[in-house]
Amino acid sequence: MKFALDITRAENFPEWYQAVVAQADLAEASPVRGCMIIKPWGWGVWELVQAALDKRIKETGHENCYFPLFIPLSFIAQEAAHVEGFAKEMAVVTHHRLKAADGKLFVDPESELEEPLVVRPTSETIIGDAFRRWVASYRDLPVLINQWANVVRWEMRTRMFLRTSEFLWQEGHTAHADAEDARAETLKMLEVYRELAEDVLAMPVVVGEKPENERFPGADNTFSIEAMMQDGKALQAGTSHYLGTNFAKAQNIRFQSATGDLEFCHTTSWGVSTRLIGGVIMTHGDDDGLRLPPKIAPKQIVIVPMLREKPEDAEVLAYCEKLKSELDRLTAFSAPVRAHLDKKPARAANKRWDWVRRGAPIILEVGPRDMANDSVTLLRRDRLRDGEKIASTGMTRSALMELAPALLADIQAALFDEAKAKRDANIRTDLATFEAVAAYFGEEAEDGAGAFKGWVRAPWSRPTGAELEQVEQRLKAYKLTLRNAPLGQEPAKGKCVFTGRDAVEDILIARAY
Numbered sequence: 001m002k003f004a005l006d007i008t009r010a011e012n013f014p015e016w017y018q019a020v021v022a023q024a025d026l027a028e029a030s031p032v033r034g035c036m037i038i039k040p041w042g043w044g045v046w047e048l049v050q051a052a053l054d055k056r057i058k059e060t061g062h063e064n065c066y067f068p069l070f071i072p073l074s075f076i077a078q079e080a081a082h083v084e085g086f087a088k089e090m091a092v093v094t095h096h097r098l099k100a101a102d103g104k105l106f107v108d109p110e111s112e113l114e115e116p117l118v119v120r121p122t123s124e125t126i127i128g129d130a131f132r133r134w135v136a137s138y139r140d141l142p143v144l145i146n147q148w149a150n151v152v153r154w155e156m157r158t159r160m161f162l163r164t165s166e167f168l169w170q171e172g173h174t175a176h177a178d179a180e181d182a183r184a185e186t187l188k189m190l191e192v193y194r195e196l197a198e199d200v201l202a203m204p205v206v207v208g209e210k211p212e213n214e215r216f217p218g219a220d221n222t223f224s225i226e227a228m229m230q231d232g233k234a235l236q237a238g239t240s241h242y243l244g245t246n247f248a249k250a251q252n253i254r255f256q257s258a259t260g261d262l263e264f265c266h267t268t269s270w271g272v273s274t275r276l277i278g279g280v281i282m283t284h285g286d287d288d289g290l291r292l293p294p295k296i297a298p299k300q301i302v303i304v305p306m307l308r309e310k311p312e313d314a315e316v317l318a319y320c321e322k323l324k325s326e327l328d329r330l331t332a333f334s335a336p337v338r339a340h341l342d343k344k345p346a347r348a349a350n351k352r353w354d355w356v357r358r359g360a361p362i363i364l365e366v367g368p369r370d371m372a373n374d375s376v377t378l379l380r381r382d383r384l385r386d387g388e389k390i391a392s393t394g395m396t397r398s399a400l401m402e403l404a405p406a407l408l409a410d411i412q413a414a415l416f417d418e419a420k421a422k423r424d425a426n427i428r429t430d431l432a433t434f435e436a437v438a439a440y441f442g443e444e445a446e447d448g449a450g451a452f453k454g455w456v457r458a459p460w461s462r463p464t465g466a467e468l469e470q471v472e473q474r475l476k477a478y479k480l481t482l483r484n485a486p487l488g489q490e491p492a493k494g495k496c497v498f499t500g501r502d503a504v505e506d507i508l509i510a511r512a513y
Contacts, residue, residue, distance in 0.1 A: 005357070007019055009286075016285075017159070020285050021281065024358045026039060033165070034166075036164055041298060045280070048296040050148065050170075052200045054148070060192065062172060065145050065146070067147060070119065071118045072126075075126055084217060089154050090153075092116050092118055093117040094112060097110075099111075123171055124243070127145070128253055129251055131251070132251050135254070136256065142175060142181060146171070146172040147171055169272060171270070173267065177265070178266060179242075186268045194225055196238075197237055202295075203279055203283045205237055206225070208223065208224065208486040208508070209221060211482045219241040219244070222239055222241050223239065226508065228510075229279070230422070232455070234510040235275070235279045235282065236513075237279050238276075240269075284382075288385075289357030290358060294408040300361050300408055301327055301337060301360070301364060301408075302364065305317055305343070308368075323366065324341045326397075327404065330405055337405065360381060361381050362378060364376045365377040373396075375397060376395060379391070379393075427455045427457050432495070441453055455510040458507060463496075482507055482508070485506065492505045
């Protein structure tokens with residue numbers, strides 16, 4: 001069977017992913033190693049994700065603001081655990097001027113900064129410094145802010161959207177009078193992320209708490225949403241952290257309580273990034289390219305006129321213009337339908353496959369015969385193929401206007417249901433020992449194909465310290481990681497697969513991005 005992409009998921013999943021990014025026109029590599037140029041179609045997806053999340057962030061009482069890209073090194077050094085977590089990934093500015101000589105440019109050695117500046121890897125330290133000034137009394141709390149920004153983490157192995165040296169994200173930061181309020185905030189934003197992933201991206205996730213060794217540097221607790229990609233690997237799609245008073249003590253963020261005592265604030269931070277687009281690709285893509293959930297498709301319905309360089313082409317285009325105008329007046333998901341008429345001077349078949357690869361949810365083909373019958377030929381991207389044939393449906397223009405919003409909603413729900421069914425069918429719960437877990441995963445194939453392996457949900461006893469380090473080393477031998485312990489679960493039964501002691505809960509084990 002011939003597909004729109006030159007490589008299939010089964011042949012080589014990593015190469016298939018790169019092919020989707022390129023041929024769906026989402027992004028391309030930049031001249032700077034490890035960075036990417038997000039192209040208009042990819043940016044359009046990100047804008048819709050951003051708008052959906054920004055609305056939810058504001059509805060929960062947070063306000064947007066902005067902090068500098070550069071952070072004084074002394075700020076980072078105040079939080080030892082934080083430095084340890086990010087030290088190997090930090091880009092540092094040490095000079096502020098170039099000098100020219102003999103037609104060459106070089107760093108002016110006399111322009112060394114008094115204090116080196118770290119290019120923002122995350123903003124806890126510089127925002128904590130502001131909180132120190134902003135908070136004096138319990139009356140100033142809680143402080144609830146968010147910023148949309150870019151960050152830099154000098155990654156050695158990069159992959160577009162999933163792990164790049166520079167990426168885009170939002171980071172929320174809050175300060176509270178007590179642990180109870182801060183913990184509630186942490187879980188509230190975790191739920192916002194779950195809703196975004198499942199209701200907007202149609203990407204089912206497992207909500208849970210990270211084990212001690214996977215916590216954000218300096219946090220008391222880290223919670224995550226984990227999504228299963230089509231190759232069985234886990235993707236950490238968002239995190240929310242309860243930081244306790246660790247950053248407050250490092251940066252002297254204190255307030256006078258109602259009783260007159262000076263107390264340290266309890267802080268939180270939480271964020272998601274452009275990695276979500278990578279998650280959408282690997283959750284919904286097929287061997288023809290991207291399949292976008294309609295809620296984040298920049299163009300939800302694309303009209304492709306079947307032109308033949310004949311006199312009736314003008315009539316077909318006029319019919320398509322009228323069709324687009326009528327679609328523009330419809331609403332789906334409480335917003336105007338995003339319709340697009342592709343007038344590019346190219347063969348209709350080429351334009352169709354271009355939109356198939358980009359993942360437009362609905363593609364309408366209109367030729368002279370369709371126009372004569374006041375109808376369209378509809379291709380539903382999530383159900384493009386019927387065996388080896390392209391599945392298309394003919395319908396009248398009036399039927400299209402009546403059905404289009406419901407059809408978009410059905411595509412959104414169908415993509416979620418399909419991904420959830422795949423995930424649920426591929427979480428093993430019957431492996432009672434580490435030996436059984438290791439035997440299930442075996443050795444990871446090096447060619448990118450190999451046998452599909454899902455996740456394992458296994459009982460564990462929450463080992464800590466040196467014992468947890470031993471667990472981590474045992475997992476590394478199979479390129480495995482602990483993902484999270486799902487929230488709201490029943491008390492675990494049986495023995496921990498790592499320690500043999502009575503289990504206290506289940507935890508997810510998987511290979512991951």
